[in-house]
Amino acid sequence: MLALSLLLAVVWVLPLAWALATSLKPDSETTSTPLKWIGSHLTFDAYQRVWDSGDLVRWLFNTAYISVMTTLLTVLLCSMAAYGFSRTEFRGRKVLYAVVLAGIMVPPQVLIAPLFAEMVQFGLVDTYWGVILPQVAVPAMVFILVKFFDGVPRELEEAAFVDGAGRWRVFFTIVLPLSRPVLAAVAIFTFISTWNNFLWPFLVTTDPNGMTLPVGLVNVQSSYGVRYAQMMASVVMAGLPLLVVFTLFQRQIVRGVAHTGLAGQ
Structure with a gap:
């Protein structure tokens, strides 16, 4: 098993x-x-050219802002929806939950045309919210949170209800604090997927000042043609922030996956 793990690590x-x-x-x-790992000399010229060819500071800010806002809204809305499915009984609950689960099987590309038409209708093209809102509803995160909330002891909530606490207070002061591991995992997964998302920001933004980092770097690459050093420099620069995030929060990711019950599936 150790040898297999090392082999997979090397392949990755x-x-x-x-x-x-x-x-x-x-x-x-x-x-x-023949191909060589190391060139005749090391140079950061590719990084300098990529930096000079585009507004990387602006693109980094756009990507960070969109990723953070999308993450916060996704965690809030998906946790509220999951708690409703897990703890409340209402007419059509099973049907509605089945519809949400069915959304997991729908490829995001299928929704691009209607979502773009909707963004045009609301005047959200070339805006932050036009990029953020379509990424907020994530059925898979609702499913993960429902599974976790189902395992939270109901006795804790019932004791709070006896003391006079309402549903909202129980949710925000008892359930969410107990759910920190899974919420951290959901937040990190959402942040990473939003940061890496290329297709939707590419379609809904045309203003260079509103581009995200993946979109901006692709535009830079197209401006200087196929130059592999610059292309790889763009990849490294785009992936470095995510590597830092994963390094800082890898413990929360592992704990969150373990708490969802999906680790063995």
Whole structure:
């Protein structure tokens, strides 16, 4: 098992190491044969060209703002929906929950046309909210949170109800604090997927000042053609913030997955 884990780790790390090595080569040596890991000399010229070709600071801000807002809204709305499905009885509850679960099987690409038409109708094209709102409803996160809430002891809530607490107070002061591990996992997964999302921001933003980092870097690449050193430098620059986030919160990710009960599935 240890040997298999090490093999999988090497397979996962190898493309990243090649991307980093390629980004530090002179561009003329990225396609030379035979292929070499290290060029004749290390250079940060590719990073400098990518930086000079686009407004990376603005794109980083846009991506961070959109990712944070999407994460906060997703955690709030999905947790509220999941708590409603887990704890309340109402007419059509099972049907509505089945519809939400069915949403997991719908490819996001299928919804692009109607979502774009909706954003045009509401005048949200080229705005932050036009990028954020369609990414907030995530059926998979509702499912994960429902599974977790089902395991929270109902006795804690019943004791609070006896003391006069209402449903909202119980939810915000008892249920959510007990759900911190799974909420952290949901938040991190949402943040990463939003940060990496290319297709929707690419379609709904045309103003360079409103572009996210993946979209902006693709536009930069198209401006200087196929130059592999710059392309790999763009990949490294786009992925570095996520690597930092994962390194800082990897314990919360593991704990959150364990608490959802999905670790063995």
